[in-house]
Structures are given as C-alpha cells and as structure tokens.
Amino acid sequence: MNPASLRVRPRVWIGFAIWLAYVAVVFGVQVASGIPYDQWGDSGSNLFWGGGVSLIVATILLAVTTSVLGWWRPALFEDARSRHRWPIFVPILLALTAVLTLVLTDWAAYDGAFFAASLVLLLVGFTEEMTSRGLMVVALRSRLSEVWVWFISSAAFGLMHFMNFFLGQDLVPTLVQVGSAFAIGTVFYIVRRTTGTLIWAMVLHAVWDFSVFAVGHGDPSTVVHSLGLVQMGIGVLALATVWFTFRSVRAADEAAADHQPVKISRS
Template sequence: MSSPVLRVRPRVWIGFAIWIAYVLVVFGVQVASGIPYDEWGDSGSNLFLGGGLSLIVATILLAITTSVLGWWRPALFEDTRSHHRWPVFVPILLALTAILTLAVTDWASYDGAFFAASLVLLLVGFTEEMTSRGLMIVALRSRLSEVWVWFLSSAAFGLMHFMNFFLGQDLVPTLIQVGSAFAIGTVFYILRRTTGTLIWAMVLHAVWDFSVFAVGHGNPGPLANALGVLQMTIGILAIAVVWFTFRSTRTADADATV
C-alpha cells in the first residue's frame, strides 16, 4: 500500500502541540463548568457539563485539525500491520473485562438524564485515541523508531489524566490513574498494530471508559472489587508483549526475500 500524500508534512512537534492543545481545551472547558471532578457522578447535568461538554468541543476541534492536516488516513489506518498478530489476545481480555464490568453495574441507580450524559462520554474513545494514538503516532513516526512511538504515545496518554488532580482529585489516586492509563494505553496501541486500524481501539476505549465509570455509580455487584486487579493484570500483560508488535509485515516480507 502506498503512503498517501499529506497536506502537512508530519513533524514530532506537531503531535505534541496537538496534545497540549487538547489538554488545555478539555481542562479549560471542565474548569469553566465549575464542577469538581469528584462531583461529576452526582447528577446527569453535572456529568454532562463537567465531562461531556468538553468532549463534544474536543471532537469538533480534532475533526477540523485532522482535516486541515490531511492526516485522516495515517491516523486511522496502519500502512503496515504488526507481523505478530497473537498479542491481540490482550485487548480481547480487556473487552471481556469491560463486558463483565457492565454486567455487575447497578443499572437501577441510573435515571434517564444520567444515562444520556453517560453516553456522551463515549466520545472519549474518539478524542483521546485520535490525540494520543492517532495524530501523535503520525507525528512521532516522522522521526522516531516504533519503540519510541509506543512509549511516548502511551506516556502522553497517561499524563493526559494528570489534569484530574487540578480538577479536585487527590494526588495519590491521580498518580495511580496516570500509571494505569499508560498500561491500558499500551493495550490500545497493541490493538491498533494487530488489527491495522485505530477504529477498534476507539471503540474499545469508549466501551472501557464507559464501563469503568458506570460501575462506580450506585451499588456495584460483589465482583466489582476484583475488576481493579484484572485491569492491572491486563496492563502488565500488555507491557510484557508489546515488543512483539514493533515488527511490521513489510519488514517481515523484506527479511524473507533476503
């Protein structure tokens, strides 16, 4: 597959500039709402104004930015997939965990407004993936090896969550969230590399975040306490096997002809 002609040539600094702009926009809209992070779950209006509105704004701005750059195809699709496809079992485990999480959620605690606001949060799959594993990856690949592409994109994704500290979350839970996001971001990176598209990572990311937020509302089932252990285990597995995704199909084909 030939690489598409891009309107703007990818540069590493462009990826980081987009990341910084995304964080500032989301943080700015969330701060302007006046609703602390730990009060988002109190009502549907709190959830929409505190979290959902920022995602709507970010979605529009990211779509415009990607169109101006002409980076839609490389952001959403791999030119060459991972030579090893078997690491996809890690994202599959995360998907099964998300389903289990939704199964133990206290759905009776949801009213119509809160559920509708929760659905808006699904946009996080597009916004955070397009920023950290879409446009960021396109930019990083302009100069860096795939190892650094994985590490820096996952680190950027993790650090993105540090804004929750400035929104009222305690420091220790925030640091744990940043580390967890790095590991789970590695899962999404593996899914992009093994399937050849960011779209599945966007879907899984949206469902995963929705399930994690949903289970924290009301009175979750007795299995909910084990979900944190499952998440940690899956994150460790992802970091352990991500190395096998760095080699591409094109590299493998070239090696076979030598």
C-alpha cells in the same frame, strides 16, 4: 504511505502541539463548568456539563485539525501492521472485563438524564485515541523508531489524566490513574498494531471507559472491587507483549506470501 503525499508533512512537534492543545481545551472547558471531578457522578447534569461538553468541543476541533492536516488515513490506518497478531489476546481480555463490569453495574440507579450524559462520554474513545494514538503516532513516526512511538504516545496518554488532580482528585489516586492509563494505553496501541486500524482501539477505549464509570454509579456488586486487580494484570500483560508488535509487515507482502507456490523438494 509517503509523508510527502500528505497535505502537511508530519513533524514531531506537531504531535506534541496537538496534545497540549487538547489537554488545554478539555481542562479549560471542564474548569469553566465549575463542577469538581469527584462530583461528576452526582447527576446527569453534572456529568454532561463537567465532562460531556469538553468532549463534544474536543471532537469537533480534532475533526477540523485532522482535515486541515490531511492526516485521516495515516491516523486511522496502519500502512504496515504488526508481524505478530497473537498479542491481540490482551485487548480481548480487556474487552471481556469491560463486558463483565457492565453486567455488574447497578443499572437501577440510572435515570434517563444520567444515562444520556453517560453516552456522551463515549466520545472519549475518539478524542483521546485520535490525539495520542492517532495524530501523535503519525507525527512521531516521522522521525522515531516504533519503540519510541509506543512509549511516548502511551506516556502522553497517561499524563493526560494528571489534569484530574487540578480538577479536585487527590494526588495519590491521580498518580495511580496516570500509571494505569499508561498500561491500558499500551493495550490500545496493541489493538492498533495487530488489527491495522485505530478504529477498534477507539471502540474498545469508549466501552472500557464507559464501563469503569458506569460501575461506580449506584451500588455495584462486591465482585467489582476485584476487577482493579484484573485490570492491573491486563496492563502487565500488555507491557510484556507489546515488544512483539514493533516489527511490521505490509499487506502487499502478506498477500504475496499467501499466493506464493509451494516448492516440493525431490530426493
């Protein structure tokens, strides 16, 4: 897509400004709730006011911002996606892990209010993806190579989670969360590049976050403790395979190649 055709021409600083605004809004609303991060899981009310409201506000503001910029199309869809599609096996592994995590969740510990508040958290798939791998990617591509687009957008996604330290989480778990988010963010980047759309990354992100939060409620199976190692392994696989997604091919070029007649050599 020609950047000149957009309502506002993409600039790197716009991506960082949106990221900073997102972090500030979410952090501000969560602090205003007065509910520490480690108490969100105590009740449906804590979960909704501590985390859910900030996501609702962020969703509205991001939708307005994207409309004003006119960036919906480039934020959600790749103009030229990855030449190699096979790295999609890494996101598939993450999806299977999320399903297994949901199976191992102690659903008996859920009441109606807590479950309803948990569903609101699904909005994180839209808000964090649109911010880090949607609008920021559009902005970064205005000047930087795809390698830097991946690295900076994934690093920005990881650093988002450092706000949990200021919300009451201990430093070491927060640093681990930031590093893990960088790796898992790479998985979501692979989804965008291999499928050609951010929408599937939003869906996987929402389901993954929901499963991680859900399994921590109540009395989960002891098998759950080993899933952290599985997540780490998936993150390592993502970092090892993401390089193969940087080269692009346009849909029109693919279609032309598929319909090109086969040449038969004559001896």
